Amino acid sequence: MIDLSGMVSANSAEPLYQQIVAALRRRISEGSLGIGARLPSSRALAQDLGVARTTVVTAYDQLVAEGFAETRRGAGIFVCDVAPIRPPQAPARPPPALAPPAPGMLLPGAPDPEVFPARSWARCVSRVARMDPLSLSHQADAFGDPELRREIAAYAARWRGIGCSAEQVLVTSGAREALELAMDFLVEGEDIALEVPGFTPTQRFAAARGWTVRWLQAKERGAEVPRQMAKVTLLTPSHQFPLGGTLPVPQRQAFLQAAKERDGWIIEDDFDSEFRYAGQPVPAMAALDPDGRCIYVGTFSKTFSHALRLGYAILPPALVPQFRALFIHPSAGAAITAQRPLAAFMASGQYDRHIRRARRLYAERYAAAAEALAAWPKRLGFFRRHTAGMQIAFHLTGAPADTRICRRAAEAGYGVRPLSPLDPARHSQGLLIGFCQSRPDALPDEIAGLRRIVEES
């Protein structure tokens, strides 16, 4: 008989069968119940411990499930070949609590978290939680919360000139998911055209899929229609990423016409077009699309907060049923909790007010950054005043090696990013310089510090 004395007690809060499991596990893993030993019959152990036989049977079932013991038909239950169990050493030496890294000065493409209306947002979440509690967890539709889709359609009409219905809106976990879903669905093993320089994750995604990638060189005002139009063309027409140019209306029309003739598609990545600091936002390319060849992709990461992880696609009407079919079992990756609150925030007008306020603040910062950069000596390089977006692309003409400059800048606390990794075709050298997270009065010093690093590199 096994000695489990003192290990099983009817007075413990732990169920008896769990105590028996724990006791036998310990005996087995410390080796005092050797490999191949036969466990006592459930009847015998029950008698010995003074417990019901079913209690022991439950304990044995658990040990068999865990692989500490095995049943041999007609012969009984035997101990398996378990090595002595050393517990993980993790608790003994927990990793140091690393401070999250600071974002870095002049980080491009990132909104200022201080500008986010955190308290109004929390009030809005709280109101929805009280008035409409089920909306915070109930995902009625894989395309996203119906009210949020309605608000996005209205917003796209108001700010981007796009006439669409809520049915065309697909809520995603960000622009990137929307872009990848659209590419995956539309390329169909054919070719894709991507701007260079351009968005690296998209380039990597296309390469990993094994598609033929055609590079569209982004010039001062964007890319030109190539002789050979690809099945899918991905453009950033309102504000070329990362150079900043705006694709003129005639070129937009030419792309749309060429897509139609090719039986192809345009994916419009409209990541930060709300932030134009002179005049109004340029209307979206999808607003010029009479034949439904353009899939529009927008995001809340730039205008609102990256932390909410929400973006969207607006599909041409004819594509809606086909995308629906994609989501019969799974759904897009957008978490539900923030969706109805965001719809309420938009419906109340607070979202538009927030964008106007952010645009005003970023316009000041853009102006301060552009003024400071204009003072850099010509031999270092040049930039174009696109008066829009969340970064300035500074083209280096002197000593290149933008990646080395950015590494040195990172050591000095800067978040500026190199241009060349975004340009697999030509490796143009440059710096992407943000300004949205800096106070206007700090920008001259921050940019002067960066200039010293560039000059010394």
Place this chain on the structure above:
Amino acid sequence: MIDLSGMVSANSAEPLYQQIVAALRRRISEGSLGIGARLPSSRALAQDLGVARTTVVTAYDQLVAEGFAETRRGAGIFVCDVAPIRPPQAPARPPPALAPPAPGMLLPGAPDPEVFPARSWARCVSRVARMDPLSLSHQADAFGDPELRREIAAYAARWRGIGCSAEQVLVTSGAREALELAMDFLVEGEDIALEVPGFTPTQRFAAARGWTVRWLQAKERGAEVPRQMAKVTLLTPSHQFPLGGTLPVPQRQAFLQAAKERDGWIIEDDFDSEFRYAGQPVPAMAALDPDGRCIYVGTFSKTFSHALRLGYAILPPALVPQFRALFIHPSAGAAITAQRPLAAFMASGQYDRHIRRARRLYAERYAAAAEALAAWPKRLGFFRRHTAGMQIAFHLTGAPADTRICRRAAEAGYGVRPLSPLDPARHSQGLLIGFCQSRPDALPDEIAGLRRIVEES
């Protein structure tokens, strides 16, 4: 002079420059201002309209930005080659409002949304919004909300036997993101071993990366250590997906030891181990890992709600700084809004209570489903009573073609899934039959209806 009469009015709410832009856009796109036409000087148009000259300059800048006109240095501003603009037809024929498809009877692997404690969850969100408003939008750490990470570490100790600190926890947008991050980081261009049958998205991910994939055949109790150990081995030890077996402790130890000798890694996908209906959950493999070779991946999609899109990885201490370095600029894809509320829900004990309640309900449904399936004639096939998880794998032995059966079942309103697409190595035929979303008293009829479809196929 261009005739803009009646199109620009000081009494309109719209800013004057926007009215001028709109009027000129219309004249250009309808063709009454032809290609190459020179626009009047800003001074002349301003005089003509009786507005300030800067108003016209702003309007012209906007038209140039949009590409309706272009500046020729020293010559003036000229109309570009814009085709007549036909607005998108979308609003005229919006796509029909498609009802989201019903989930289908006997859908495998999906929790019952009715079991989700939606009202307590909403109260919890509301309380956090009032007490700690900034936590709903402020992402202090790319690894996730610090309080949620602490709660996950405590939960992993309580339910899965894993000793770890909050520093080791990385919050992700779901198990899949955690698995993909871990694979991407650890494979390093070498090989990966995956179970068959297994989780299709992981198989596709590895194939798209171009890695050498070694298949581990999942037997009744899981996979055996192969002669050639891969750099990374992905296992579902507590409850093999989709067959349901539990990897015995000796095999777990053998895998961990082999990974150590190979200088490789085990990724433990522990997707639904909380749902064991006999005895306790089997402790995690990571709980047996003294040398830090095992990355544990968990999810809230099965236990709580897929709609929150939250999962996590628990990293061995030595990997924490390396994963930290991955997230200096971007962060993992988990949305912030639900994180602190989930931490509060866990800290209050409500989460554990919810799991116990769900386990009780699913245990009844499992028993009803297993009883109904046990009545199927032997010639159709067989299943093993693993008494765990959120689906039963029914192995078809008669006339195979599980995909055809599932298509026919889908037409009859079933959500059952075929086994063969999950098994690229052997194409074993079977049905994955869910039970969590059905009421126990409905299960006999639902399973009888499925039996008729299988018999007729």
